[in-house]
Amino acid sequence: MIAIVDYGAGNLTSVKKALDWLGQSSVITADPVAVERAAKIILPGVGHFAATASLAKLGLQDAIQQAIGCSIPFLGICVGMQWMFEGSAESPETPALSLLPGSCERFPSHVKSPHVGWNQIQISDSSRLFLGLESSFVYFTHSFCAPVNEATIACCEYGGAFSAAVERDHAFGVQFHPEKSGEFGLKLLRNFCEL
Amino acid sequence: MLTKRIIACLDVDAGRVVKGVKFQNLRDAGDPPELAHAHSESGADEIVLLDISAAHQRRATLLDTVRRTAKQLFIPFTVGGGIRKLEEAAAVFSAGADKISINSAAIENPSLITQVAERFGSQAVVIAIDAKRCPRNGAWEAFIQGGRMATNRAAVEWAREAESRGAGEILLTSMDHDGTATGFDCELTKAVSEAVRIPVIASGGAGSAAHFTEVFRQGHADAALAASIFHFGFHRISDLKQKLAADGIPMRWPC
Secondary structure (H helix, E strand, O other), rough: EEEEEEEOOOOOHHHHHHHHHHOOOOOEOOOOHHHOOOOEEEEOOOOOHHHHHHHHHHOOHHHHHHOOOOOHHEEEHHHHOOOOOEEOOOOOOOOOOOOOOEEEEEOOOOOOOOOEEEEEEEOOOOOOHHHOOOOOEEEEEEEEEEEOOEEEEEEOOOOOOEEEEEEEOOOEEEOOOOOHOOHHHHHHHHHHOOO | OOOOEEEEEEEOOOEEEEEEEEEEEEEEOHHHHHHHHHHHHHHOOEEEEEEEOHHHHHHHHHHHHHHHHHHHOOEEEEEEEEOOOOOHHHHHHHOOOEEEEEOHHHHHHOHHHHHHHOOOOHHEEEEEEEEEOOOOOOOEEEEEEOOOOEEEEEEHHHHHHHHHHOOOOOEEEOOOOOOOOOOOOOOOOHHHHHHHHOEEEEOOOOHHHHHHHHHHOOOOEEEEEEEEHHOOOOOHHHHHHHHHOOOOOOOEEEO
C-alpha cells in the first residue's frame, strides 16, 4: 500500500487518480502510523511552503523520517520536494526535513513568476526513477525553486538552473507534477511504484 | 526553455460539449471525457472545461462531468463556469480539477480570489476576464455574466488587482475577436501581459496557425486557447504545434 500524505494542503486527488490508473493501491492519509507502515510514501504538495508546518504538528514529519531511515521509498512532489531541503525563502520560519543541503529561493525578477507550463528537463544522472525515460517536457507550477547540488538527477532552466529532480538513497523528489505530465509522468510514477 | 502552451477549451452545456457563435445555435460537439482525451493525445498542453449551462441545471451535471473527464486525463485540467463560493470551488477540486476559473464572482466579490488561493494555492486560481474595447476612450472594459453586463472596470487594471489578490493566471478573452476566426487581439493581450507578472492565456479569435504565432510574438501571450477549431477537426493540435515549432515558437513537440 502506498501512503499519499495528507497535511491539509492542496489537491491530493490527482496523485491518487494517477496511481489508480496505474493499478497501484494507495490511500490518502494523515495518520502517522499508516504512513510509517506504508510500503511507499508520496508527499504531494501545491501551494504555500508554510503549509508544511502541519507535517511536524501532525506527527507526520517523525513518521516520514522513521520510514526514510528504514529505506522505505519516498517521493516528494513540488512543495513536497522543496520540503526535503533545509527550508524555503517562501516561509523562512517553517522548519523542513533537511535531508538535502541548501534552501529554496524565489525565481529572479527578470522572469515571469510563477513558472507555469511545460519545460524541458535534462536528466543528468541515471536513476531508477527515470528507467526507460529520456529528457522530456514536464509540467511545472511554482514560484520557488531548489538549488542544483550533488543529489540532483535532473535539471531545468528558468532564470537559471534549478533542481527538477533529486535522489538520496531511497528518497526522491520532483519539482514538476508527474501526475500532470502525460505519459512521461505516468511512467515515472510507475517506476517509483515498482522500486 | 519554457514552452508556449496550446490549450483546448470545451464549452459544456448539460454535460455535452457544444459550440455556437456567440452562444447562439449551439451545436453538439461530443462527450467531454472523450474529447478531452482526444485533445490530450493530439498534443494539447492543457484542457479547460467551461460550463455554460443555465444556472439551475448546472450543479447536478457539472461535478459528474468533471469527475468523468478528470479520471482519464493526465495533463492540467481547469474548470470554470458559475463558481461563486469557496465550497463550490472545493467540490470542483475534489471532483478532479487542478485549477478553477472564476469570472463574474471574482469581480463581484474579489476576496473570493484570496480565499481560494489561500486554501488551494495561487496556481489553482485562474481569473477569466472578458474584455471589450470601449469605443469612447479606446480602453478595454471587463464584462461579466457571459459578456452581457458591463462592469466599468478597466480590464488591464482589473488583471493587476486580481494578481495582487492571489490569482495565478489570467485567462483573457477578447469579446471583439471571439467567434470571428480573424486572429487573437494581440494589442489587448500585450497590454495585460505587460501589466502583470503572472502568465496570460489569450483567447478569442483563433482561426489559423499564423494567429497563434502572432499572439505569442506580438501579444506576448504565455498560452493560447481555442475551442471550435480543434473540435471540428479544422486544425489538429498536432499539426498546429508542428507548424508553430517550425516557426520557431517554443513548443512541447513532439510530446
